[in-house]
Amino acid sequence: MTRDDEYLRSLVGELARLPRETGWAEFKLNQTEPQDIGEYISALANSAALDGKARAYLVWGIDDVNHDVLGTHFDPDQAKVGNEELESWLLRMLSPKIGFHFERIEIDARRVVILEIDRAFRHPVQFAGIEYVRIGSYKKKLKDFQEKERALWRVLDETPFELLLAAERVTGTEVVELLDYPAYFELMRRPLPVGADGVLAALEADRLIERHDGNRWNVFNVAAILFARRLSDFGRLQRKAVRVIAYEKSGRNDASSKEQIGTKGYAAGFRGLISYINSLLPVNEVVGQALRETVPVYPELAIRELVANAIIHQDFSVTGSGPMVELFHDRMEITNPGIPLVDPQRLLDHPPRSRNEALASLMRRMGVCEERGSGVDKVVFQAELYQLPAPAFEIVGDSTRSTLFTPRSLVRMDQIDRIRAVYLHACLRYVERDFMTNTTVRGRFGIEEKSSAAASRLIKEALQAGQIRLHDETAGLRYRKYVPRWA
16 A cells, blocks of 8 residues: 555554554664564564564664654665665565565654565565564564464464455545445445445445544455455555466467556456457357357356456465466466365366455355356366367466367367366266266267267277276176266
8 A cells, every 4th residue: 555644654653652562563763784674574574463463563763662753864775785775685585575665754854764564474474594573572583482383373374365454544535445346336236325434334244344443444355356446556466466468379489469467356357357358369250040150269158267266266375476367379378376275187076175265255246256166167068068179277386277278170189188178078977967978978079970989089098098987897888988087
């Protein structure tokens, strides 16, 4: 959030009124050793998580005994480590890369510098490979205090990304300016309340915001990531915007590529995102009985489901990246940060597990994505209905990638494509309480009945690859049924 002078003066006053330094607040005058600052970032971030705070603060210009505002000579813009700027050096030395930023304010003609630090999330914060924590008003190595370390891990395991704060102590007017609340009520199919108080009450009831002190509000990450009018208003969440890149060829070394980065929250901008993707896709012209009509090369339902899955199941602790949709002339790749919690080969049948259950629940309630457990089934079904190659689901580095392919005849599919298609067809039949047979395989690939031997060869390939197995080993050739290898 952009901090104006009024907010910063109020923040300094609130911190100065603390009876003593805390685990999440430290005061300095002119102590500006870079190594010391980095260690304090680690200690304060970890202690803020332990104390249930969204942010921690290191403030220069305030006396650490009586908390008088005395001013400081420290200027973070001028500070360097060697030839590297201080802020860049600190970020490079931190793991994981949490958010922090410096603010400056003049109070009674005295300079005060505030370092605002995000709390630890998912993992304790290290500086130069060492984790620190506050013990009283002292900075200590976390490994030397095993009770604190265990307590910190419990807190980090229990606090989801959605319930961390994206903005603190904002006014009701600022809340309705930051959030696209009409989109929330439209997607929830609820009437728009009359007046700001009704809007705030509804958002509070749905755990999107919470009351701070008096007439101030805190905005949860789930509200910002779903309903931000501009993700850039929430600083670090801007890096979680969906990127769409269209290439003219098959590779990424394409100077003529077109890139668009989303600006709105996921729910507020979802309809526009899908429309934009569809506008970039090639279409096939189909001749009917009387008219020609254009049909999208990919089924829209499959695109919606895969984009929604990438949003919902991403790992928000992976910094600096968000969901990405890449369009090539022969495929569409949808990638999200984070390794799936379920084996990619079992996404079709396995009950989904989400890192971000509050976000997933809201998106299901709004109809942005399908009900639990049916999304990948629908993607595979749509690929079969449109006679497309089977979609691919894979882990790439620390990300998950789903791929849709343009139409391709059976003779142009390689062995990997054919085996994957047969395997997913068997999975789809199995979750529908049915079996794969030679007949269903012919239907899947559009093979004529007189060419049943071609379907038999496809089944044999998948059997030899260990992807499917016979349901009944004693059944005759004409009555054989097949199930996925894990069934």
